[in-house]
Structure formats: C-alpha cells, structure tokens
Amino acid sequence: MAGLATPMALRVAVTLGLPDRLLGCDASIDELAVELNAAPVALDLLLDHLATLGIVERTSTGYRTTKYGANLCADAGNGLTNLLHLNTAGGRAELAFVELAHSITTGQAAYPRRYEQDFWADLAEYPHLRESFDEQMTHRFREQIPQIVAGFDWSRFSTIVDVGGGQGTLLAAILTVHPRVHGHLVDLKPTAAEARRTFSAHDLDERTQVTARSFFDPLPAGAEAYLLVDILHDWDDEHAHRILSRCVEAAHPVGRVLVIEPVGGLRSQSEFNLAMLVMFGGRERRIDEFRALASSHGLVLDTVTDLTDQRCLLEFRLAADQ
Numbered sequence: 001m002a003g004l005a006t007p008m009a010l011r012v013a014v015t016l017g018l019p020d021r022l023l024g025c026d027a028s029i030d031e032l033a034v035e036l037n038a039a040p041v042a043l044d045l046l047l048d049h050l051a052t053l054g055i056v057e058r059t060s061t062g063y064r065t066t067k068y069g070a071n072l073c074a075d076a077g078n079g080l081t082n083l084l085h086l087n088t089a090g091g092r093a094e095l096a097f098v099e100l101a102h103s104i105t106t107g108q109a110a111y112p113r114r115y116e117q118d119f120w121a122d123l124a125e126y127p128h129l130r131e132s133f134d135e136q137m138t139h140r141f142r143e144q145i146p147q148i149v150a151g152f153d154w155s156r157f158s159t160i161v162d163v164g165g166g167q168g169t170l171l172a173a174i175l176t177v178h179p180r181v182h183g184h185l186v187d188l189k190p191t192a193a194e195a196r197r198t199f200s201a202h203d204l205d206e207r208t209q210v211t212a213r214s215f216f217d218p219l220p221a222g223a224e225a226y227l228l229v230d231i232l233h234d235w236d237d238e239h240a241h242r243i244l245s246r247c248v249e250a251a252h253p254v255g256r257v258l259v260i261e262p263v264g265g266l267r268s269q270s271e272f273n274l275a276m277l278v279m280f281g282g283r284e285r286r287i288d289e290f291r292a293l294a295s296s297h298g299l300v301l302d303t304v305t306d307l308t309d310q311r312c313l314l315e316f317r318l319a320a321d322q
C-alpha cells in the first residue's frame, strides 16, 4: 500500500506515451530511448517494472503493451490517461499528496504549497490544464447523468441556474428530458464557452443562457432553483459561505438551493475526501455540517435524495422570515 514506485511508474509511462507507442508494435530500449529522449538504462528499469505489473511484456526484440496495459492508452475510453498524465490538471493535482502532512497539520490545501498558487489560478493561467480538467469533469459524469436526471423531479422548476456548471452536460441532459425547463449556466470564461457549445449541440439554444462569471460575484437573480454540483466540496468553509450567500441573494425570496455531492458518511469515499483536502482545502461535508453551513444563510434542509451510489441531492429552501 505504501510504495510510491508503482503509482509514479504508471504516471511516467502514461506521460511518455509508452502504452500507446508499444501497442501492437514492439520496440527496443535503444529505439525508444532515442524517440523519447530518455536515458536507455533508466528507461529499461521503468519498462522492467511495467512488465512486472503486466502493463507491457517482453518480446524477442524489446517490449510491447499487453491487453491489460491497453487500459492506459489515450483512446481506451476510461479517462485514465487524463488522470495519470503528469501535465494534466488531475495528474498534477494528485502529486500534491506529497505535501499531505502540511494539509493535516494546517487543515489547508497542499496544492499551493507545491505549485505556489491554488488549483483554480493554475487553470486560469494554463489553458491546457483548464481543458484537461473540463474533460475530466465531463468524463466522470458519463455514467451518472441518467441516474441524476431520473432520480429527481426537475420539472418542478421553470428555470434552473447551474452554478459552476462546467461544460453543461448535466444541465443539457435535464433540459432534454424536461422540455418546459429553462437553464442558465454560470462558470468561468473558457468553460462557459464550452457549455455554450454543448447547449447548441443539443439544440437547446432557445432554452439556455450562459454567463461567464465567477460565482463569487452576483448570480442571475429570480430563478426557482440554484444547482451546485460538486462545488462546495472544492472550497473551505469561508469560500463555501460566500458561494451560498450568492445563491441565496439570487434565489430570494422563494428559490431553492440544490446541492449534489458525495455527502460525508453517506456517499463519500475516504480517499477522495483526502483528495479534496489536499487539492482545495475542501472536504465532503456531512449532513450536519451542510445544515450548519446553510442555516447561517437562512437555508433550511428540506430533503436528502440518494441519486447514485456516489452522490446525494440536498434540497434547501429559504426560511419564511428571510
């Protein structure tokens, strides 16, 4: 469990593109070393370990990727290369685990300690990180979206504002099933532009609006529902309060706030929970923590719906005296 050699060997293999390069076509160490500008002896050590893991196998002239190792190819369709590549948002962020001790002693994110600015600032500065993160977010939901759409009565709302809605695939799926519902997605500029494309591709231009804006600024007002999907767990309490306060301000006086997340103790995984801490200084909050967070904004928890094996939906209403 504790060895770091294997997780790093897999990441370096993916970053060098070895599973793709050696799929169906073996190559010798010397050839590969020239192609990848790598040190031959060191590359041999890496491939030897990858062979031990069953990712590659030896041939009479070198190495080739096994059927199992093909899971690490870019087009395997499992999103793994995006998570493991050392120059993608997810792959880089995982390396912040090296600073876990800092997070445990301070309660703060490890990411800025390793990279000198926070995760979101890195995404804003480096478009390839933003792109890979948006892709990762869209991919992770592919199997969950039908359950999320089916598991809750979205038709109750005439307009849903998806706050930090990413590339818009969930909102598009909801609107496709519910032709009377309108959607308004708010996200940062490059991601908002992707969401616009998603809605157009689903023929939803007439029922959707997209606003490129920070959710720390005022949100589109007067909608019936403000949806936060995997947003609050990315933030410490101070920032989560600021986001909720923007939702409440916009939802006033009767809008609902809907939070979809892996709720702590119900649908959370301990490993992922630590990842939220290390990356963002966030966590999967428990129901009582959500209640406490929301109550200072006059929000009352109405219902908790089990949506998938990973996520619940918490529906909050505004207390009558707000």
Ligand SMILES: C[S@@+](CC[C@H](N)C(=O)[O-])C[C@H]1O[C@@H](n2cnc3c(N)ncnc32)[C@H](O)[C@@H]1O
Pocket (backbone or CB within 6 Å): 120, 137, 138, 141, 163, 164, 165, 166, 167, 186, 187, 188, 191, 213, 214, 215, 216, 228, 229, 230, 231, 234
């Ligand atoms: C974990 S992703 C979730 C995306 C989407 N809700 C989903 O579940 O697929 C967090 C989202 O928050 C957005 N985000 C981060 N900081 C933001 C900010 N200050 N204002 C608006 N959106 C922000 C990111 O761009 C990203 O799309």
